[in-house]
Amino acid sequence: MSKVISFATQKGGSGKSTLALVLAAPLATEYGLKIAILDCDYQQSIVKTRKQLDEPSLAILQETDPDATYPYDVFPMALKSIFDFIDNPENDYDLIIIDIPGRADGEDVFxxxxxxxxxxxxxVSDYLDRASTAEFMGILEALKKAADKADVDFQYFGLATKRIAGRREEKEMDDYIDELGLSRFQSYLSHRLAYTRASTLHSLLTPAFRNFAGGTKDSSEEIRRVCDELIEKLDLPRRKADEVAAELEESSDTITSSDTITSSETK
Structure with missing residues (x-):
């Protein structure tokens, strides 16, 4: 049975769509998970990334490899339709990711x-984001209590994004989350330009694309730690990421910016 997660918050601009993009491709290619993203956000950022930026790159790849395809599926979808998708036995995904609209304050989102x-x-450590997080915790806590009463599995976690090392606000955020009693990931994603260039076609763990996007081995390690922790928390199947990483480093020259990553130049 598929595991279903959402990246959600009370405030737009926190990076939830970016987070879905950053993690989905590595989870599919390096960890071997079958993944679907349901893009329910009004902005359709993930759908637009695939259509406008990644589709031309895939066409170039298919000129030399006709079997080349996307590593995971993306579906534009209204929130009211997600249960039909989740409950369909033909959709045998390991992980379904729902990109929730930016403001989680409507009945459809709940x-x-x-x-x-x-x-x-x-x-996100900025003050306004922290205040919005507190409001959203009320929604999640109500869901958790209802789920526990019905003996249904439900978890929620904080995951630091756009983290800037040594910033005072980061320490304040950590203390704030502790006060709320929110379960959180020990791993995090820093404030890196490469993450805003995430693709639905290429993984940021692939050295050639990572370097093209402006990432480093440090950014790969951050992503890998988040993926490992997510898999552990949800008890998902996985391949050995260290073996895949070694293979990728050895084949880092197989993707070149001149022929297969052309669409990313616009990001």
Whole structure:
């Protein structure tokens, strides 16, 4: 049975769509998970990334490899339709990721969250984001109590994004989350330009694309730690990421910026 998660928060601009993009491709290619993203956000950022930026790159890849395809599926979808998708036995995904609209304050959003095994809340250290996180915790806590009463599995976690090392606000965020009693990932994603260039076609763990996007081995390690922790928390199947990473480093020259990553130049 598929595990279902959402990246959700009370405030737009926290990076939840970016978070889905950063993690989905590595989880599919390096960890071997069958993944679907349901893009329910009004902005359709993930759908637009695939259509406008990655589709031309895939066409170039298919000129030399006709079997080349996307590593995971993306579906534009209204929130009211997600349960039909989740409950369809033909959709045999390991992980379904729901990209929730930016403001989680409507009944349709609340209902969508009830269909998730886990909700992951991007944690941004700015004051206004912290205040919005506190409001959202009330929604998640109500869901958790209802799920516990019904003996249904439901978890929620904070995951620090756009983290800037040594910044005072980061320490304040850590203390704030402790006060709320929010379960959180020990891993995090720093404030890196490469993450805003994430693709639905290429993984940021692939050295050639990572370097093209402006990433480093440090950014790869951050992503890998988040993936490992997510897999552990949700008890998902996995391949050995260290073996895949070694293979990728050895083949880092197989993708070149001149022929297969052309669409990313616009990001």
């Amino acid at each position: 209902n969508a969250l009830t269909g998730c095994d886990a909700v992951i809340v991007p944690l």
